[in-house]
Amino acid sequence: MLLPLDEDDGLRWDHVGEQVDRLIAAGVDGVYTGGSAAEFWTQSEAEFDRLTAFVAERCASAGMPFQIGCAHPSPQVALHRLRRARELAPAAIQVILPDWFAVSDREAIAFLRRLADVAAPVPLVLYNPPHSKRVLTPDDHERLCDEVPEIIGLKVGDGDDAWYEAMRPVMERVSVFVPGHHLASGHRRGAAGAYSNVACLNPRAAVAWWHAIRDGLPAAMSTEARLNAFLSEFIQPLQREYCNAALDKLLATIGGWCPIGTRLRWPYNGVPAEHAETLRAVARERLPDFTPAEPGTTSTSP
Numbered sequence: 001m002l003l004p005l006d007e008d009d010g011l012r013w014d015h016v017g018e019q020v021d022r023l024i025a026a027g028v029d030g031v032y033t034g035g036s037a038a039e040f041w042t043q044s045e046a047e048f049d050r051l052t053a054f055v056a057e058r059c060a061s062a063g064m065p066f067q068i069g070c071a072h073p074s075p076q077v078a079l080h081r082l083r084r085a086r087e088l089a090p091a092a093i094q095v096i097l098p099d100w101f102a103v104s105d106r107e108a109i110a111f112l113r114r115l116a117d118v119a120a121p122v123p124l125v126l127y128n129p130p131h132s133k134r135v136l137t138p139d140d141h142e143r144l145c146d147e148v149p150e151i152i153g154l155k156v157g158d159g160d161d162a163w164y165e166a167m168r169p170v171m172e173r174v175s176v177f178v179p180g181h182h183l184a185s186g187h188r189r190g191a192a193g194a195y196s197n198v199a200c201l202n203p204r205a206a207v208a209w210w211h212a213i214r215d216g217l218p219a220a221m222s223t224e225a226r227l228n229a230f231l232s233e234f235i236q237p238l239q240r241e242y243c244n245a246a247l248d249k250l251l252a253t254i255g256g257w258c259p260i261g262t263r264l265r266w267p268y269n270g271v272p273a274e275h276a277e278t279l280r281a282v283a284r285e286r287l288p289d290f291t292p293a294e295p296g297t298t299s300t301s302p
Helices: 013-026 045-062 075-086 105-119 138-147 161-171 180-188 197-201 203-214 219-240 244-255 273-286
Strands: 031-033 066-069 092-095 124-128 151-156 175-177
Touching: 013 031, 013 045, 013 203, 031 045, 045 066, 045 075, 075 092, 075 105, 092 105, 092 151, 105 124, 105 138, 124 138, 138 151, 138 161, 161 175, 180 197, 180 203, 180 219, 197 203, 197 244, 203 219, 219 244, 219 273, 244 273
Parallel strands: 031 066, 066 092, 092 124, 124 151, 151 175
Antiparallel strands: none
């Protein structure tokens, strides 16, 4: 879920509803709210409660699994959010480690142990992005899974072949989710799936690509190569000026599948909408299966 905003940084609730409906119609494996793309650190507690309840109700009615992110730089706020989210019966609750000071091993275990106890019987997914104050090693992940067996998933930035080999014991125990644009190569090496930035571009096409990956089709790897070529040339250079949430909204605007917009909440900058229009023309040439001819439609090609 991305956060559609009006000119005063208020939530566009009509566009939230449309977004959930389009994700469900695209056939994704689940809907997740409360992540970086939803600018969780900017949400008031009232907004968090309304947004999670709205998504939970819409997904439950459609039989769509959903997950709630209770990430927050403050461990106290994260714990309060988790208590309320638990009552909505999500498939899992996603959390991050406290992010002002880097936590020690003992502090990380104490934090996650308490969250798991409060969340029960809802399991946890630990998100450890590359920009975390403490980026966990494969050994760290294995130790945390030993101490907190309620962790059923890890969302991480992946690495090279040596990283995947070191993560193998972890991947045999829990689901490991890697960046969306590495999904084909990551799945071949044991990753379970992705919280997909590719679905930001076009959820229906991302689902078709995922089916091709699971079916072992050779085209799946060539699709990954095309996606990474486009991202490395046109999107990743923007990381020098814009945060990842801005790039997710940029991809959604290029894909044109839902009226989300490129605006981010103050003080963060979104990529100008006119730049998205320019990149849409490039994407139609490079990624025609992920970029429809007209905004508001979705591709069906794998």
